[in-house]
Amino acid sequence: MIAKRSVLTDEMVAKIEALAPRYPNRQALTLPALHIVNAELRHVPLEAVAEIAAILGLAPAEVQDTLSFYQFFYQAKPHGTVRAFVCRSISCALRGGDQLLEHLCHSNGIQPYGTTADGSLTIEPAECLGACDFAPCILANDDLLMNMTPDTATAALKQPRAKAT
Amino acid sequence: MQPFKPVLLEAVGVSDGYTLASYKSRGGYAPLETTLSEKKPADVVEMVKASGLRGRGGAGFSTGLKWTFLPKDHPGPIYLCINADESEPGTFNNRILMEDDPHQVIEGIILSAYATRASTAYLYLRYEYPRSWHRLQAAIDEAYAAGYLGTNIRGSGFSLELYLHRGAAAYICGEETGLIESLEGKRAWPRIKPPFPAIEGLFRKPTVVNNIETMACVAQIARRGVDWFKSIGVPADPANPRDPGSYGPKLYCLSGHVEKPGCYEAPLGITARELIDHFGGGVWKGRRAKAVIPGGISMGLMTESELDTPLDFAGPGKVGCLGLGTAAVVVIDETVSIVDFLHNSCRFFAHESCGQCTPCREGTSWSLRLLERIKAGKGRLKDLDILLEIGSTMGMMPGSTICGLADGAAWPIKNAIKKFRGEFEDTIKRTNPSGWMVTDPVPALPIVGAH
Numbered sequence A: 001m002i003a004k005r006s007v008l009t010d011e012m013v014a015k016i017e018a019l020a021p022r023y024p025n026r027q028a029l030t031l032p033a034l035h036i037v038n039a040e041l042r043h044v045p046l047e048a049v050a051e052i053a054a055i056l057g058l059a060p061a062e063v064q065d066t067l068s069f070y071q072f073f074y075q076a077k078p079h080g081t082v083r084a085f086v087c088r089s090i091s092c093a094l095r096g097g098d099q100l101l102e103h104l105c106h107s108n109g110i111q112p113y114g115t116t117a118d119g120s121l122t123i124e125p126a127e128c129l130g131a132c133d134f135a136p137c138i139l140a141n142d143d144l145l146m147n148m149t150p151d152t153a154t155a156a157l158k159q160p161r162a163k164a165t
Numbered sequence B: 001m002q003p004f005k006p007v008l009l010e011a012v013g014v015s016d017g018y019t020l021a022s023y024k025s026r027g028g029y030a031p032l033e034t035t036l037s038e039k040k041p042a043d044v045v046e047m048v049k050a051s052g053l054r055g056r057g058g059a060g061f062s063t064g065l066k067w068t069f070l071p072k073d074h075p076g077p078i079y080l081c082i083n084a085d086e087s088e089p090g091t092f093n094n095r096i097l098m099e100d101d102p103h104q105v106i107e108g109i110i111l112s113a114y115a116t117r118a119s120t121a122y123l124y125l126r127y128e129y130p131r132s133w134h135r136l137q138a139a140i141d142e143a144y145a146a147g148y149l150g151t152n153i154r155g156s157g158f159s160l161e162l163y164l165h166r167g168a169a170a171y172i173c174g175e176e177t178g179l180i181e182s183l184e185g186k187r188a189w190p191r192i193k194p195p196f197p198a199i200e201g202l203f204r205k206p207t208v209v210n211n212i213e214t215m216a217c218v219a220q221i222a223r224r225g226v227d228w229f230k231s232i233g234v235p236a237d238p239a240n241p242r243d244p245g246s247y248g249p250k251l252y253c254l255s256g257h258v259e260k261p262g263c264y265e266a267p268l269g270i271t272a273r274e275l276i277d278h279f280g281g282g283v284w285k286g287r288r289a290k291a292v293i294p295g296g297i298s299m300g301l302m303t304e305s306e307l308d309t310p311l312d313f314a315g316p317g318k319v320g321c322l323g324l325g326t327a328a329v330v331v332i333d334e335t336v337s338i339v340d341f342l343h344n345s346c347r348f349f350a351h352e353s354c355g356q357c358t359p360c361r362e363g364t365s366w367s368l369r370l371l372e373r374i375k376a377g378k379g380r381l382k383d384l385d386i387l388l389e390i391g392s393t394m395g396m397m398p399g400s401t402i403c404g405l406a407d408g409a410a411w412p413i414k415n416a417i418k419k420f421r422g423e424f425e426d427t428i429k430r431t432n433p434s435g436w437m438v439t440d441p442v443p444a445l446p447i448v449g450a451h
């Protein structure tokens, strides 16, 4: 089927198709496809949902249902070039995680889940990042920032960072 | 404490310990070669059953026994799912295994797939572990190149494909049927059981779901033998015919208010106090512990006077906790308000409930609102009874929900209020001097977001 696509590039489609032999049906490609699109666009707009559905042979509503369940994929607009997950679960909270989150939001002038005006940084509260031995911690794209204080976190988030893979 | 040398963590601190060459130099993959050439799948099942290995993912179910629930002579495919969703607050042992010794995990997976006659294995990895993702993918590539994965492994006739599959930051994908639904590309709503995954699992085929640390244990049992495994830990209680014992080494994750947080390997049955003092360097800043989470936040709380409880599969239950869980020990010092602790716990579960069962969706959300009200200085003593009512009515144990998330949400509520009721009452009376005795209905607080 040759459908006109406006969001998914041929490269993204090729990446999705390369995974197809791994699964006995195409619906199982939903999450990998969402990740492939999200890694490039930093969000998965509704048009992309329809295009993913078309190549997987699903109803757009099925893909949208899965996408919306996770609250992970931004849809209306992209998240920042750096997406910082600030852990607020128990081991981090015991060592200042909530204060860290508050400080970072305040100093960047944004609310939790907000993105700075220049699009460089999104700050999100996260549940346990599985790095409680380094509490409080932040996952910034693929980098784990360990044993953070408000000052070290502010400095670390100013560093340039490879995009999330 | 019995003298003990780490086995599961033997690669930690070894430079390039994550490479195939390092793993082989420590004796890795030799047991796999012997097994494939000399043993039948049933022998491997028998070995794991005889070792007494119980799943390390939280429920502690006998691994060998679970494998025997697969239908006999099934035409296939049979699937093996490796659970690396590791999202229970306080838990990071799977991360360490995947980052520092991925081949140990992979050898365990190949042995387990051989035992269960699975020809495809999916490793479901939580999104928040990018480093594990890269390390595992590199190790899988090495294993394929060396002929340990793929078609006709080392000439044995046995074939296995191993694929990484990434989650998207939802705790419920760790529940085994939630994981299966998520892998199938759907929302991660746990399934009603039975049918259990062994009969009808991934893509409606017989499926085994096992944890990463369980896989590492399988690799070590194949290398060091059943007797070695059974010589470690706590033997079955002869007075209790339903206790299968707690054998083998265990990875304990220690975090919170200790001097040296970390992942430590010890024989099953070490006490919380030994763990904190011997490995953790004691409670930080010379303080005392007020409470300790024995095995991830779902397991509830032990008080300071309960710290001599052995952390084996049976121990935490004896002091009213839910169980050993993930053996993630979180220390809460005497300066922390237990109200703040419970608020943090309720916030987590309200966020992570999948929303499918009404008692869980409403119970987790209302318990958070009650805790927010108490923290805002509007608490009433009556709220404690409401919280206890929520805690005792949601979950698989009262039979009102599909999965165990709700039991995990209920336990911290029940333990905290039963073991620290005085502190809750004091806080409420102090912060709401004119209203703590009110029993009339009060207006609701704003709705919270959930998954």
Ligand SMILES: Cc1cc2nc3c(=O)[nH]c(=O)nc-3n(C[C@H](O)[C@H](O)[C@H](O)COP(=O)(O)O)c2cc1C
Pocket (backbone or CB within 6 Å): B054, B055, B056, B057, B058, B059, B060, B061, B063, B083, B084, B085, B086, B087, B088, B171, B172, B173, B174, B175, B176, B177, B209, B210, B211, B212, B214, B403, B404, B405, B408
């Ligand atoms: C809410 C919930 C979350 C769970 N999360 C995990 C998890 O992250 N990792 C895991 O291995 N098991 C988790 N489990 C347990 C799994 O359902 C399953 O019992 C386990 O993966 C089986 O592996 P094992 O027998 O090797 O322990 C969870 C269970 C529940 C109820």
Ligand code: SF4
Pocket (backbone or CB within 6 Å): B172, B189, B190, B352, B353, B354, B355, B356, B357, B358, B360, B361, B401, B402, B403, B404, B405, B406
């Ligand atoms: S108990 Fe909670 S998390 Fe589990 S299926 Fe029901 S609503 Fe979902």
Ligand code: FES
Pocket (backbone or CB within 6 Å): A087, A088, A089, A090, A091, A092, A093, A127, A128, A129, A130, A131, A132, A133, A135, A136, A137, B089, B090, B091
């Ligand atoms: S609680 Fe923050 S990483 Fe575990």
